[in-house]
Amino acid sequence: MSRIGKQLIRIPSGVNIKLTEKNILVKGPKGEIERSIPSCLSVVEKEDNSLQVLRKNEDISSREMHGLFRSLVSNMVIGTSKGFTKILELKGVGYKANIDKKALNLALGFSHPVRIEAPPGIELSVENNTIIKINGIEKEKVGLIAQQIRSIKPPEPYKGKGILYKAEVIQLKVGKSSK
Incomplete structure (x- = not known):
């Protein structure tokens, strides 16, 4: 069993x-x-x-x-x-997030801002322009939205810049060394 x-x-x-x-x-x-x-x-x-x-x-x-x-x-x-919560952090110079009428606006170094609409049952909130909180009652939807937001700019392994889950540790690679 x-x-x-x-x-x-x-x-x-x-x-x-x-x-x-x-x-x-x-x-x-x-x-x-x-x-x-x-x-x-x-x-x-x-x-x-x-x-x-x-x-x-x-x-x-x-x-x-x-x-x-x-x-x-x-x-x-x-x-x-109780509800479920996922927290994402933006790491990088100039990376910002804000909320505009239930939509999340992200400035991630692209030539255009990225806009993500919150689906029904999901609440998006931003703290200090770099911390995104995703709240909802369905664990599947909360995790899916967090993954979709993270996939826009996943953390890169050389500088650690990108969108990370809270307390996620990125193993940084050593860059090229000159002779």
Whole structure:
């Protein structure tokens, strides 16, 4: 049995769960998320304010989905109660960011500014012109937007300039040496 799949999902106060045969709806103070339940799994609500994901059979596809779906449901509960945050840092001379009507404007040394629209459910904020905070209730979307912003100007290995995740360490390469 999956070590992750068999763990119980604790439901914090303020989070409501509505289970049907095919869907799970999680409502919390930050918002609500709905996801369909795979046909090979079932979700059971326990009396001690927790959820358990169970397999209906023991074939390979249900064993593959067991731990994954338990993690997805756990992320739904955490997202609707606390939310998820990713922090990016701009490193480089003249690299700046600002917010303009829910859109992120980046000056990264290109001949033009880069504009990124925030998708629904995602909040973008900027601190000190160099720190970008991405907040949302869906972990997948928050990580995807952070990766898309980072891919515009990934850190280069010689000077370490670019867009980095907070506390990311870039191994700098030694440049060319003259004879």
